[in-house]
Amino acid sequence: MDTYAKQNQELRKTTMEHKELPGYRCLGKQRDGNFALSVGVPTGCFDADQLRKLVDIIDKYGKVGHLSTGQSMIIVGIPEKSYYEAKQAILEAGFDVRSIGRDVRQVKCCPGADFSPFGLQRTFPMAKHLEEKFRGLPTSVKFKISVSGCPNCCANTMLNDFGIHGMTDGWKIFIGGKMGTVPVIAQELARSVPSDSVPKYLASVLRVYRGKAQSNERLAKTLARIGFNQFKKEVVEKLELPYDDLIRLAKELRERQKLSGCIAPLG
Ligand code: SF4
Numbered sequence: 001m002d003t004y005a006k007q008n009q010e011l012r013k014t015t016m017e018h019k020e021l022p023g024y025r026c027l028g029k030q031r032d033g034n035f036a037l038s039v040g041v042p043t044g045c046f047d048a049d050q051l052r053k054l055v056d057i058i059d060k061y062g063k064v065g066h067l068s069t070g071q072s073m074i075i076v077g078i079p080e081k082s083y084y085e086a087k088q089a090i091l092e093a094g095f096d097v098r099s100i101g102r103d104v105r106q107v108k109c110c111p112g113a114d115f116s117p118f119g120l121q122r123t124f125p126m127a128k129h130l131e132e133k134f135r136g137l138p139t140s141v142k143f144k145i146s147v148s149g150c151p152n153c154c155a156n157t158m159l160n161d162f163g164i165h166g167m168t169d170g171w172k173i174f175i176g177g178k179m180g181t182v183p184v185i186a187q188e189l190a191r192s193v194p195s196d197s198v199p200k201y202l203a204s205v206l207r208v209y210r211g212k213a214q215s216n217e218r219l220a221k222t223l224a225r226i227g228f229n230q231f232k233k234e235v236v237e238k239l240e241l242p243y244d245d246l247i248r249l250a251k252e253l254r255e256r257q258k259l260s261g262c263i264a265p266l267g
Pocket residue numbers: 110111112113116117118119120148149150151152153154155
């Protein structure tokens with residue numbers, strides 16, 4: 001086996017062991033021994049002032065900024081000794097440090113009706129709202145949300161755990177999509193959903209998923225195990241339940257994440 005393939009095998013083994021550990025993690029150790037920090041960029045939009053601040057942080061602490069597929073900015077190449085200082089600088093610049101653990105992740109969205117000529121619904125306020133309410137809520141494994149402004153689904157609506165796309169009469173909601181070694185296309189949960197009702201669908205999906213999922217089980221697998229129709233039935237039954245408990249828990253966890261050093265996987 002050549003050196004690169006061997007290195008890859010070792011890296012994969014370490015990653016798999018790392019994934020088994022409980023708790024969220026907010027940084028990754030790179031192959032070269034340096035660290036990476038994931039900077040939250042809600043809706044994937046920066047203004048010039050925010051961009052300048054990030055440039056300064058990359059310049060001072062890291063090597064490059066990489067735009068992740070989930071629309072975060074990952075600053076890579078941070079030496080271990082500078083990690084806490086870099087994290088503090090990110091927080092002081094008004095950004096959040098994002099999780100890479102088992103919880104509801106940053107919401108990904110396309111430009112939607114604000115900028116795209118095809119947009120049927122506004123994605124920015126929807127993505128911001130869902131993120132403010134649910135990001136950080138613990139789940140069995142990562143939970144990804146995506147918002148597209150029309151059926152073109154440029155934000156990969158059907159490859160996320162909870163994906164929505166705009167229609168002329170509201171939103172279509174899909175659940176159980178994922179990428180990975182065995183990609184799964186999401187299934188339609190509801191259509192013609194008004195903007196105000198989308199959060200209660202997400203809350204209900206999260207409530208049922210949190211109750212049903214086995215350890216380390218992505219929603220696609222939960223659906224395959226218990227059946228989409230059964231899952232949907234339970235989501236509909238719980239649709240009108242208040243979900244302040246989920247919002248409170250997500251907020252609490254986000255605060256904890258902000259305060260923690262989390263330079264290594266948390267137990
Ligand atoms: S999904 Fe539709 S609204 Fe969003 S960027 Fe693509 S074409 Fe535009």
